[in-house]
Amino acid sequence: DTEVTQTPKHLVMGMTNKKSLKCEQHMGHRAMYWYKQKAKKPPELMFVYSYEKLSINESVPSRFSPECPNSSLLNLHLHALQPEDSALYLCASSLRDVGPTAGGSETQYFGPGTRLLVL
Protein backbone atom coordinates (compact mmCIF):
# COMPACT_ATOMS: atom_id res chain seq x y z
CA ASP A 1 0.00 0.00 0.00
CA THR A 2 1.69 3.18 -1.20
CA GLU A 3 -1.17 5.51 -0.54
CA VAL A 4 -1.98 8.31 1.85
CA THR A 5 -5.72 8.68 2.36
CA GLN A 6 -7.58 11.71 3.66
CA THR A 7 -11.16 12.17 4.78
CA PRO A 8 -13.36 13.96 4.12
CA LYS A 9 -12.69 15.12 0.58
CA HIS A 10 -14.74 18.25 1.08
CA LEU A 11 -15.85 20.03 4.23
CA VAL A 12 -18.03 23.08 4.78
CA MET A 13 -18.17 24.45 8.30
CA GLY A 14 -19.35 27.49 10.14
CA MET A 15 -17.10 29.60 12.31
CA THR A 16 -18.52 28.09 15.50
CA ASN A 17 -18.26 24.46 14.42
CA LYS A 18 -15.80 21.82 15.54
CA LYS A 19 -14.64 19.33 12.92
CA SER A 20 -11.71 17.01 12.30
CA LEU A 21 -9.67 16.06 9.28
CA LYS A 22 -8.22 12.56 9.13
CA CYS A 23 -5.18 11.15 7.42
CA GLU A 24 -3.95 7.56 7.23
CA GLN A 25 -0.95 5.77 5.75
CA HIS A 26 0.14 2.14 5.94
CA MET A 27 3.61 2.47 4.44
CA GLY A 28 5.40 2.27 7.78
CA HIS A 29 6.40 5.92 7.49
CA ARG A 30 7.45 7.53 10.76
CA ALA A 31 7.01 11.17 9.80
CA MET A 32 3.67 12.76 8.97
CA TYR A 33 2.87 16.30 7.94
CA TRP A 34 0.01 18.76 7.61
CA TYR A 35 0.18 21.42 4.91
CA LYS A 36 -2.19 24.22 3.97
CA GLN A 37 -2.46 25.30 0.35
CA LYS A 38 -4.31 28.33 -0.97
CA ALA A 39 -5.18 28.69 -4.64
CA LYS A 40 -2.17 29.27 -6.91
CA LYS A 41 0.19 29.13 -3.91
CA PRO A 42 2.65 26.44 -2.83
CA PRO A 43 1.88 24.12 0.07
CA GLU A 44 2.78 25.70 3.40
CA LEU A 45 3.93 23.48 6.22
CA MET A 46 1.82 23.57 9.38
CA PHE A 47 2.92 20.64 11.56
CA VAL A 48 5.33 17.71 11.51
CA TYR A 49 5.04 14.58 13.62
CA SER A 50 8.07 12.36 13.96
CA TYR A 51 7.65 8.99 15.66
CA GLU A 52 4.24 10.15 16.87
CA LYS A 53 5.65 13.23 18.58
CA LEU A 54 5.07 16.78 17.42
CA SER A 55 8.43 17.98 16.12
CA ILE A 56 7.51 21.14 14.20
CA ASN A 57 4.71 23.66 14.71
CA GLU A 58 5.02 26.50 12.24
CA SER A 59 3.40 29.01 14.58
CA VAL A 60 -0.04 27.80 13.59
CA PRO A 61 -3.01 29.41 15.42
CA SER A 62 -4.42 27.32 18.25
CA ARG A 63 -7.72 26.91 16.43
CA PHE A 64 -5.85 24.16 14.55
CA SER A 65 -4.95 21.27 16.83
CA PRO A 66 -3.04 18.26 15.48
CA GLU A 67 -3.10 14.79 16.95
CA CYS A 68 -1.20 11.62 16.12
CA PRO A 69 -2.97 8.68 17.81
CA ASN A 70 -0.56 6.12 16.33
CA SER A 71 2.08 5.77 13.65
CA SER A 72 -0.50 5.36 10.87
CA LEU A 73 -2.99 8.07 11.76
CA LEU A 74 -2.88 11.84 11.83
CA ASN A 75 -5.77 14.11 12.72
CA LEU A 76 -6.27 17.85 12.49
CA HIS A 77 -8.93 19.20 14.83
CA LEU A 78 -10.59 22.43 13.76
CA HIS A 79 -12.41 24.84 16.03
CA ALA A 80 -13.63 28.41 15.60
CA LEU A 81 -12.05 28.80 12.18
CA GLN A 82 -12.13 31.97 10.14
CA PRO A 83 -13.16 32.35 6.48
CA GLU A 84 -9.51 32.97 5.58
CA ASP A 85 -8.74 29.43 6.76
CA SER A 86 -10.56 28.11 3.70
CA ALA A 87 -7.99 26.15 1.71
CA LEU A 88 -6.86 22.71 0.58
CA TYR A 89 -5.42 20.83 3.55
CA LEU A 90 -2.84 18.25 2.59
CA CYS A 91 -1.44 15.42 4.63
CA ALA A 92 1.89 13.85 3.72
CA SER A 93 4.18 11.19 5.07
CA SER A 94 7.82 10.22 4.65
CA LEU A 95 9.87 7.27 5.74
CA ARG A 96 11.76 9.34 8.28
CA ASP A 97 11.76 12.84 9.61
CA VAL A 98 14.01 15.25 7.76
CA GLY A 99 15.29 16.78 10.99
CA PRO A 100 18.97 17.16 11.85
CA THR A 101 19.36 13.55 12.93
CA ALA A 102 17.75 12.05 9.84
CA GLY A 103 20.84 12.42 7.77
CA GLY A 104 19.19 12.18 4.42
CA SER A 105 16.67 13.37 1.90
CA GLU A 106 13.12 12.18 2.24
CA THR A 107 10.49 11.97 -0.44
CA GLN A 108 7.10 13.03 0.80
CA TYR A 109 3.95 11.17 -0.21
CA PHE A 110 0.88 13.37 -0.26
CA GLY A 111 -2.76 12.53 0.18
CA PRO A 112 -5.46 13.91 -2.13
CA GLY A 113 -6.31 16.68 0.33
CA THR A 114 -9.43 18.00 2.03
CA ARG A 115 -11.02 21.06 0.47
CA LEU A 116 -12.23 23.16 3.41
CA LEU A 117 -14.67 26.03 3.15
CA VAL A 118 -15.36 28.13 6.25
CA LEU A 119 -18.50 30.23 6.12
Place this chain on the structure above:
Amino acid sequence: SQKIEQNSEALNIQEGKTATLTCNYTNYSPAYLQWYRQDPGRGPVFLLLIRENEKEKRKERLKVTFDTTLKQSLFHITASQPADSATYLCALPEYDATNKLIFGTGTLLAVQP
Protein backbone atom coordinates in the same frame (compact mmCIF):
# COMPACT_ATOMS: atom_id res chain seq x y z
CA SER B 1 15.66 31.88 4.55
CA GLN B 2 15.71 30.19 1.20
CA LYS B 3 13.66 31.65 -1.65
CA ILE B 4 12.60 29.61 -4.66
CA GLU B 5 11.59 31.14 -7.97
CA GLN B 6 9.67 29.34 -10.65
CA ASN B 7 8.18 30.95 -13.72
CA SER B 8 4.73 32.00 -12.57
CA GLU B 9 3.45 32.31 -16.11
CA ALA B 10 1.93 29.26 -17.72
CA LEU B 11 4.04 27.40 -20.24
CA ASN B 12 2.14 26.44 -23.37
CA ILE B 13 3.71 23.96 -25.76
CA GLN B 14 2.66 21.70 -28.60
CA GLU B 15 2.33 17.97 -28.13
CA GLY B 16 5.53 16.16 -28.99
CA LYS B 17 7.81 19.06 -28.08
CA THR B 18 10.13 19.23 -25.09
CA ALA B 19 8.94 21.27 -22.13
CA THR B 20 11.62 22.94 -20.00
CA LEU B 21 10.74 24.35 -16.59
CA THR B 22 13.09 26.40 -14.43
CA CYS B 23 13.65 26.50 -10.69
CA ASN B 24 16.00 29.10 -9.25
CA TYR B 25 16.95 29.47 -5.61
CA THR B 26 18.55 32.47 -4.04
CA ASN B 27 20.64 31.54 -1.04
CA TYR B 28 22.61 28.47 -0.07
CA SER B 29 22.81 25.43 -2.35
CA PRO B 30 20.76 22.59 -0.91
CA ALA B 31 21.91 19.02 -0.53
CA TYR B 32 19.14 17.93 -2.89
CA LEU B 33 16.21 19.24 -4.85
CA GLN B 34 12.90 17.54 -5.64
CA TRP B 35 10.29 17.97 -8.35
CA TYR B 36 6.60 17.24 -7.83
CA ARG B 37 3.58 17.27 -10.11
CA GLN B 38 0.25 18.64 -8.89
CA ASP B 39 -3.07 18.32 -10.64
CA PRO B 40 -5.91 20.74 -9.77
CA GLY B 41 -7.43 20.02 -6.37
CA ARG B 42 -5.06 17.11 -5.71
CA GLY B 43 -1.97 16.57 -3.61
CA PRO B 44 1.52 16.83 -5.15
CA VAL B 45 3.05 13.65 -6.54
CA PHE B 46 6.81 13.08 -6.26
CA LEU B 47 8.62 12.79 -9.59
CA LEU B 48 12.39 13.07 -9.18
CA LEU B 49 15.08 13.91 -6.66
CA ILE B 50 18.54 15.14 -7.62
CA ARG B 51 21.45 15.54 -5.20
CA GLU B 52 24.02 18.32 -5.20
CA ASN B 53 26.74 16.02 -6.54
CA GLU B 54 24.57 14.87 -9.45
CA LYS B 55 24.48 16.90 -12.62
CA GLU B 56 21.56 15.10 -14.22
CA LYS B 57 18.87 12.56 -13.37
CA ARG B 58 16.50 10.78 -15.76
CA LYS B 59 13.29 8.84 -15.43
CA GLU B 60 11.51 7.77 -18.59
CA ARG B 61 10.63 11.02 -20.44
CA LEU B 62 11.72 13.21 -17.53
CA LYS B 63 15.14 14.76 -17.01
CA VAL B 64 16.33 17.03 -14.22
CA THR B 65 19.57 18.97 -14.06
CA PHE B 66 21.11 20.73 -11.08
CA ASP B 67 23.64 23.54 -11.47
CA THR B 68 24.87 24.75 -8.09
CA THR B 69 26.93 27.51 -9.74
CA LEU B 70 23.87 29.01 -11.37
CA LYS B 71 21.68 28.06 -8.37
CA GLN B 72 19.26 26.51 -10.81
CA SER B 73 17.48 23.28 -11.65
CA LEU B 74 15.91 22.56 -15.02
CA PHE B 75 13.10 20.05 -15.48
CA HIS B 76 12.56 18.64 -18.96
CA ILE B 77 9.68 16.57 -20.32
CA THR B 78 10.47 15.15 -23.73
CA ALA B 79 7.82 14.10 -26.27
CA SER B 80 5.24 15.93 -24.17
CA GLN B 81 1.62 14.76 -24.12
CA PRO B 82 -1.61 16.52 -23.16
CA ALA B 83 -1.68 14.23 -20.09
CA ASP B 84 1.49 15.99 -18.89
CA SER B 85 -0.53 19.19 -18.38
CA ALA B 86 -0.29 20.05 -14.68
CA THR B 87 1.52 22.34 -12.25
CA TYR B 88 5.10 21.34 -11.53
CA LEU B 89 6.62 22.29 -8.19
CA CYS B 90 10.24 22.25 -7.19
CA ALA B 91 11.10 21.80 -3.53
CA LEU B 92 14.25 21.87 -1.47
CA PRO B 93 15.11 21.65 2.22
CA GLU B 94 15.34 24.74 4.39
CA TYR B 95 18.83 25.37 5.70
CA ASP B 96 18.01 25.14 9.37
CA ALA B 97 17.61 22.49 12.02
CA THR B 98 14.25 21.44 10.62
CA ASN B 99 15.32 20.63 7.05
CA LYS B 100 11.66 21.12 6.18
CA LEU B 101 10.75 21.18 2.51
CA ILE B 102 10.17 24.57 0.94
CA PHE B 103 8.07 24.56 -2.23
CA GLY B 104 8.23 26.92 -5.16
CA THR B 105 5.02 28.48 -6.45
CA GLY B 106 5.03 26.07 -9.38
CA THR B 107 4.75 26.43 -13.13
CA LEU B 108 1.57 25.49 -14.94
CA LEU B 109 2.32 23.46 -18.04
CA ALA B 110 -0.32 23.20 -20.77
CA VAL B 111 0.40 20.77 -23.61
CA GLN B 112 -1.77 21.45 -26.63
CA PRO B 113 -2.79 18.50 -28.85
